[in-house]
Every structure is written in structure tokens, then in C-alpha cells.
Amino acid sequence: MHDGDGDRGRVSITRTDSTIRVRDEIESATVDVVADRESSLVSATTALFPVPVDAAVRTTAKRLSIPQAYCTAAWDDRGEQVGGIHDESVSLPSGTYVLSLTGATMVYVRVEGTPVEYEYAFENERDRAATIEFPEPVSVVIGARSLHTRPEATVTIPDDAGALLDVLPYLASSIHECTSERTWPTIRGHPPELRVGEHLDVPFGLSKPETGVTISVPERFPDAYRIAPLSFYLGATVEAGDEAAIHLENGYTHPLGESGSELEASVADVLGRCFLLDTLVRTAGTVSHDPSAYGELAGELSFYPPNLYGESLSTQLVEYLEVSSEVVERHLPRWPLSAVVRPTSADAPLLPSILHRLGRVRVTDTPTSSTRDRPDAESVNGSGTRTGSPDRAIGNLDADPLVRAYSHGSDGPLLCPAAFENALSYAAPSPDAARLTFATDDPDRAAWFRDRFDRHERFRGPVSVLESPTVEEFERTLSEPAALFFCELPWSEGVLACADGSIDLRAVDGVDAGAIVLAGRDDALSEAARALVRAGALGVVGATDRSAAAVNSFASLLALSYPLVECARLSGLADRRSPRVIGHPLACPVSAGGSVKNYYRIDSVGLDEHEFRYVTSFPDDHRLGSVARTCDDRESSLSGIQQLLSDRVVLFGRTLRAPGTASTDELVDLLCPADPVLLNGRPLTIDRTVTAEDVRESARERLRHVSEPDTR
Incomplete structure (x- = not known):
């Protein structure tokens, strides 16, 4: 641990009545540890914990309840792990233990010479709590470490x-x-x-x-x-x-x-x-x-x-x-x-x-x-x-890499410092609370947006549809909180047409949207998108396919907390090789909890022979080094795929390949409409049932493309 780590005030621990408040000073977030009694806090050494902590206190309690937190690990006095992230309850015999709990910050509880009962109650991502109980009041040491997801200096x-x-x-x-x-x-x-x-x-x-x-x-x-x-x-x-x-x-x-x-x-x-x-x-x-x-x-x-x-x-x-x-x-x-x-x-x-x-x-x-003229530009083969x-x-x-992004240029994903700054203050809503906004000048599309998203199976939040809005309506709505602002109003050279005038997107101020989608091609997309990010957006996606299937898939992936770049790529809304995501490509405008984000990649090696891969993605709250379990309990007639989908621990970012190949019929039996799938490099839209003919037609196209000689 670096010198001075505990002196910079990353975490403070205070008490009000029976509530011990752990405040992450870097994150401006708190975790309340509710004890069964009032007891004074005494400063404790951080060396009592097997992991780095920024502050520690000692108190007395028989029962501790930590809302919005769950246990990620429990260790005994030898440092051996005796409990883990998927345990809903743990009963430990008398001994010395440290329990690790994750919430708005990292909290650790240490006790000595006592049995421990741990329970985790989970209703949904917003309503969960961890409870730790002892047979009688004992001395408890509570430590904490900042999540440190933002700069402290x-x-x-x-x-x-x-x-x-x-x-x-x-x-x-x-x-x-x-x-x-x-x-x-x-x-x-x-x-x-x-x-x-x-x-x-x-x-x-x-x-x-x-x-x-x-x-x-x-x-x-x-x-x-x-x-x-x-x-x-x-x-x-x-x-x-x-x-x-x-x-x-x-x-x-x-x-x-x-x-x-x-x-x-x-x-x-x-x-x-x-x-x-x-x-x-x-x-x-x-x-x-x-x-x-x-x-x-x-x-x-x-x-x-x-x-x-x-x-x-x-x-x-x-x-x-x-x-x-x-x-x-x-x-x-x-x-x-x-x-x-x-x-x-x-x-x-x-x-x-x-x-x-x-x-x-x-x-x-x-x-x-x-990005067009760099000497080491990549090529894409058949x-x-x-x-x-x-x-x-x-x-x-x-x-x-999940995304290759640029600080400059105009034909690939772009990184904007303002987008990362915006992410520090953006509170991602749950799918039940996320607001969706759509702007169009087509009455039929407006009716489809209302019909589809007012009754969407993954969203429960408010839906706003702007049909041929005025300039004032558009600007006011753009400044209101929304997880998604999808705009397909006509625009050219960065100027968007409204019912009573036009708006230069490069001069817009006061944006409060997570993701903005601009449909249609425009040479001024990069400039307009940068301006929207500077005004407050996390990211702007340039949509090349605004079909109903692509829009629905994009929104569904957003609801599942996939990163913006994966939402664009796996939905088909944007170019799959170089999706135009400008701002923070890995941002997740909607928070659906900590479940693993994955998709299936199918590559045909014959008309009825297909390689199957399980690919994990990177939501921004599960960075490189996180692990996940492939807890997919569906049945498969293929033992290799069944083994691949069974309960196993993988690093986020790992791609797992099933041994051998699967037949077309076996794949059709396996895949569900809700699965994100890349079939021979092309996305299959979510909520669509995959047929054997879909798979074989894709295989024909791939095999025909691969067999064509390269004449470049």
C-alpha cells in the first residue's frame, strides 16, 4: 500500500444513533451499516484486514444490516475463503472472520471468536440487503475502501x-x-x-x-x-x-x-x-x-x-x-x-x-x-x-478490442473527454425508471414508437414521442433526463429540421440524455455529436439502420446494460465493423444490475456445420479483471455447448468456444429470441425467432464470400 493512502481522506466513518455511516469521499456516496444498538466508534488499525482499506473503526453489535449491499467473500483467520458472491446464506462456526460487502463502496466486517450468520435478501437491484448476526453482542471492526471510480486529484x-x-x-x-x-x-x-x-x-x-x-x-x-x-x-x-x-x-x-x-x-x-x-x-x-x-x-x-x-x-x-x-x-x-x-x-x-x-x-x-489515412490502418478480409x-x-x-476509438478523425468511434466527465455525475436509471424519448416527422413511425415502447417488456419508465416537434419542444425535451433520445428528424450539415424552424445541433446547450441516436448519414455527425456530448450526453450513435427491428434491439440491449458500442453493433443499428459511437463508447446509460453481459457468436464452416462461441462483454461497471459465472441453465443436445453454458467462472472479456461444431437444427433448438447473436458477423435482431433457413442462408453467403478470390 502506498504511503499516505490512509491519510488522504478517501473514506470517513461516523455514527448517528445506531447507524454507522460509511462515506466514500471520492465517490460522494454512502453506505449505512445499521446496528441493533448504539455503541461508540473507536479508530482501528487497517492492518486487521487481508485487503487494502482506507479507514477502520471498532464498535459493538449483535446484528448488522447493510442495505443495498451483498457479500462478495468471507475469509477465516488463515485467509481461507469460506463464503462467496453467490451465497444467499452462510453459517460459520465460532472463529475469526472477515466478510467483504459491496455496495456504494467496499465495506469489510471483522469479528473474532464468534459464530456468524449471514443472509442476503434480494428483491431487485434497488431493493437488497445483507444481514450479519451473532449469538451475542461482540466487538466488530468495520473497514472500508473507496470504489475510486473517479479521479481524487x-x-x-x-x-x-x-x-x-x-x-x-x-x-x-x-x-x-x-x-x-x-x-x-x-x-x-x-x-x-x-x-x-x-x-x-x-x-x-x-x-x-x-x-x-x-x-x-x-x-x-x-x-x-x-x-x-x-x-x-x-x-x-x-x-x-x-x-x-x-x-x-x-x-x-x-x-x-x-x-x-x-x-x-x-x-x-x-x-x-x-x-x-x-x-x-x-x-x-x-x-x-x-x-x-x-x-x-x-x-x-x-x-x-x-x-x-x-x-x-x-x-x-x-x-x-x-x-x-x-x-x-x-x-x-x-x-x-x-x-x-x-x-x-x-x-x-x-x-x-x-x-x-x-x-x-x-x-x-x-x-x-x-482514421482514414493512418499508415497502419487495418483491413478486413472476406x-x-x-x-x-x-x-x-x-x-x-x-x-x-471491444472498441478501437480515436481522439480525432471522423470515420470511427471517437473518444471525448467531456463524455467521461459527464459519466462521473450521471446516475444510470433502472429499466423500470428509464425515460425514453423519440423524435420523428413520420406519423406512422410515431404511432409505432408509442405502441412498441408504451408496452415494452424490458422498460417500465415514461415514454415521450415528439411528432414533428417545434424548436422549443425539441430543445426543452432534450434538456430533460432521458436514458435514450432517439431522433430521426431530417438533418443536414448538422442542422436539424423542426416544424417551425431549424436547430443547429452544434450549438445546442443543456443536454440531459444518456444516449442520443441520430438517424441518417451526415458529414457533420462528428462535429454535432461532440457538441451534444459537451452539452451533457454520454454518447451519440450514428444510426445507419433505423428499421423497427434494429431500433427495438438497440433499446433492448440498452435495457440489459450493454455498453453503447455493443448496443450499436449487436442491434445492427450502426456499422458492425466500426460503429459510430462518439463520446464514451463503453458507457451504460441504463443499469440492469451485475448480471453477465454476453452474446453468442456463430461462424459457419459448412452449410450445416457451425462453430459456437460464448462471448462476454464489458459493461463499464465490470472492468477488465472482473469474473462472471456462465449460469445458463438451458438444455442442449450437444455436450460441448452444454458444458460451455454450465456453471463456470470466466473473466469478463473471455471468449469460450465449444468443441466441435453444431448442426443447423441444433443451433435453432438452442437459441432463444432474447439472445444477442452474431451470425457470421451479422447481428440477429433481438425478439426474433431464428429459423433453420436463416442460418443456412447466412452460411451460404459466408461460404460464397470466402470462396471468391481476392482481386484487390
Whole structure:
């Protein structure tokens, strides 16, 4: 733990009557621990807990109730896990225990020498509570750690690459513990905000981790950006040097690529292997679990991963860096984000948001490069596989990032700093409360919007349909809270037509919508979308298909808490290869709880032979390192698919492939209308029953396309 972590006031714990209030000062959120009696609070040492905590107090209680929280783990005095996330009730014999509870912040309860009864009552995501009870009043230690999903400080750098190198280690001050436990997202707090100003300014209280790892890199903005994800994850010291390399305190040196795409590929390789192997090592840690990759990968390693738990980072890295990429590549999770930035200080403010999601960073050659003319632009072959990209350096198709987004340009997903700032204050509504707004000049479409969404099976919130609205009606409604604002009014060059005039979307102010969809193509989409994001939106989607099926699928995925970019891609509403999502592509404007977000990918290798994959996605509240259970209880006549869908723990981002192939009829029997499905790269709209002819026609098209010679 970094020096001073407990001194920066991330968490405060106070008492009012019998309620112990845990306040996350970074998140401005509270968790109330309701005791059965009034008892004074006494400061306690944080060392009593097996995990990092920001503050701890001691009190006396016989019963504790924690609304809006659930138990993620329970440990005994040897650090062995004796309870887990899916336990609705746990009875523990007399002993010493620590219970971990997740709510608006992380809360930990420690007791000694007493039996423990734990119960979890769940009605819905908004109505849940955890209860801990003891046979008689006992001394209880309550600790807490901030969820730390937003910056706690602001670092300023001048327009100087050396200054950026100097502050990179401070961005890792948000990591609570520089061990393999940092693979858990709650251990990796949000890096400090980064601004460009006149002088270098690092706030008092931020400290550099001391991990014994140093990264040297040429003193240039492009190379500083490229190594930033690796330096952040490793908590490395960063120094200017002639060549990019990792230097360990034991004298071991690992060279990185020289520059450009070679350095990007090298960083992606090292970061990917360190992260994946850390998830195997952490199985010996505070939260015991058996990710699907463990049994598949551990046998191919020259070391036993749990034996490295507690070893120095240098010792671990020596082992990790000796593992070949070919061994790791089949098990690497899909990365959530690959960000393409300009080689200047202009994009430095985006860096903390990228690192918070452990995104990769690529750099264009010149400050004015667009996504169309970058020299390393990817191509797409006949099967839909992306080629020629450093993101594919590991060589694993399923490791392609969820989204490759740009800080500039006009023909791909775009990142806007304002969108990430908006997300910090956006309170995602549940599907029961989410407001949906639709604007159209077509009476038939207006009638369809009312009929479909007034009785939608996934939404229960208010629905507003603006039919040929006036300028005043449109602007007023746009400023009202809404999870989705879908607009298909005519527009051109950024100017939208209303019944009594026009609105320049580039000059709109006061937007209070999570997702905005603009239907139709317009060259000014990027400019208009950036303006809407600056005015308050999380993200803007450019819709190329506004069919009823695509709109319904998009809204359904939104209700299920899929990220915006996945809603656009899996619904068919936007281009599946490069969906136009501008702002925060991974934002989830609707909160449907913590269930795993997945879809099925089917690739035909014959007219009646199909490969089947289970793909997990990344809602923004389950960042890289989270785990999920594939609790799909449907029956399948195929043992491979049945095994794939059975109860198993997987990392978010993992793609699981069923052994062998499935026949067309077997797939039709398996799939449900509610399943998000990519069939040979094309989305099947939700709430549509898939027929055998659908599958065979798609297979014919794919096989015909693959067999055509490439004449480029």
C-alpha cells in the first residue's frame, strides 16, 4: 500500500444513533451499516484486514444490516475463503472472520471468536440487503475502501514530453496494492485527472508506487503514450532513455519494441501476459476462484502460478516474460479499449480515462492524421477478420478490442473527454425508471414508437414521442433526463429540421440524455455529436439502420446494460465493423444490475456445420479483471455447448468456444429470441425467432464470400 493512502481522506466513518455511516469521499456516496444498538466508534488499525482499506473503526453489535449491499467473500483467520458472491446464506462456526460487502463502496466486517450468520435478501437491484448476526453482542471492526471510480486529484503538465514521463508514475498512485490483486478492478482506482497548463504540478499526497520496476523510453510524446498502460499497471518508475525497455531491481532487462507500431505491439504483448498470468497467481489470494483459463493454461507453464503469490513483482515478471506469446494467446481476454491518440500533449487529458479501463494506446504519426489515412490502418478480409493491426499482435482473433476509438478523425468511434466527465455525475436509471424519448416527422413511425415502447417488456419508465416537434419542444425535451433520445428528424450539415424552424445541433446547450441516436448519414455527425456530448450526453450513435427491428434491439440491449458500442453493433443499428459511437463508447446509460453481459457468436464452416462461441462483454461497471459465472441453465443436445453454458467462472472479456461444431437444427433448438447473436458477423435482431433457413442462408453467403478470390 502506498504511503499516505490512509491519510488522504478517501473514506470517513461516523455514527448517528445506531447507524454507522460509511462515506466514500471520492465517490460522494454512502453506505449505512445499521446496528441493533448504539455503541461508540473507536479508530482501528487497517492492518486487521487481508485487503487494502482506507479507514477502520471498532464498535459493538449483535446484528448488522447493510442495505443495498451483498457479500462478495468471507475469509477465516488463515485467509481461507469460506463464503462467496453467490451465497444467499452462510453459517460459520465460532472463529475469526472477515466478510467483504459491496455496495456504494467496499465495506469489510471483522469479528473474532464468534459464530456468524449471514443472509442476503434480494428483491431487485434497488431493493437488497445483507444481514450479519451473532449469538451475542461482540466487538466488530468495520473497514472500508473507496470504489475510486473517479479521479481524487488533478495533475498538471506543461507542453513537454519529459513532464509527461515524470508524472506517469503518479497516475498509478490510485492502485491500492501493486500485487497480482490489482487485476481486480476495485483495487485499480481511477488515476488522477491530467490537465495541460503552464507548469508541472503534482498535488501533495500523491505518491509513486515502489515496485522495483523501471521502464525506460525515449523522451517523446508518442512513446510516452505507448508505454503508459504498462507503466500504470506495473506501478513502474519511468525514465528517459535511448531505448524502450523494462528494468527490474534484480538486474533483469527486457527490451521493448524500438518505436511506432513495434513498441505498441510489444507493450500489448507484455501487458496482456502480465495481466492474464496475474489472474492465475491471484487464485491463491484473498478471493479464491478458478477461472476457466487456469486449468487450460496452467499445465503449459514452467511454474506453478499460486507459488508466485506474495513474491516480489520482479520475481513474478522474470517468470512471466519467459512465457511465449503462443502459450498465452489462446486464453487472453478481449481487451475493452484500444485508443488512438495524437502525438502531442493535446490528448493527455484522455489518458486517465483510458488507463482506468486498462486500455491500450496507439499513436498516429502526425497531429493531423485521420482514421482514414493512418499508415497502419487495418483491413478486413472476406471472413470479417481484422488484419494488419498492432492490436492483433498477440495473434488471437478473440482478443481484438471491444472498441478501437480515436481522439480525432471522423470515420470511427471517437473518444471525448467531456463524455467521461459527464459519466462521473450521471446516475444510470433502472429499466423500470428509464425515460425514453423519440423524435420523428413520420406519423406512422410515431404511432409505432408509442405502441412498441408504451408496452415494452424490458422498460417500465415514461415514454415521450415528439411528432414533428417545434424548436422549443425539441430543445426543452432534450434538456430533460432521458436514458435514450432517439431522433430521426431530417438533418443536414448538422442542422436539424423542426416544424417551425431549424436547430443547429452544434450549438445546442443543456443536454440531459444518456444516449442520443441520430438517424441518417451526415458529414457533420462528428462535429454535432461532440457538441451534444459537451452539452451533457454520454454518447451519440450514428444510426445507419433505423428499421423497427434494429431500433427495438438497440433499446433492448440498452435495457440489459450493454455498453453503447455493443448496443450499436449487436442491434445492427450502426456499422458492425466500426460503429459510430462518439463520446464514451463503453458507457451504460441504463443499469440492469451485475448480471453477465454476453452474446453468442456463430461462424459457419459448412452449410450445416457451425462453430459456437460464448462471448462476454464489458459493461463499464465490470472492468477488465472482473469474473462472471456462465449460469445458463438451458438444455442442449450437444455436450460441448452444454458444458460451455454450465456453471463456470470466466473473466469478463473471455471468449469460450465449444468443441466441435453444431448442426443447423441444433443451433435453432438452442437459441432463444432474447439472445444477442452474431451470425457470421451479422447481428440477429433481438425478439426474433431464428429459423433453420436463416442460418443456412447466412452460411451460404459466408461460404460464397470466402470462396471468391481476392482481386484487390
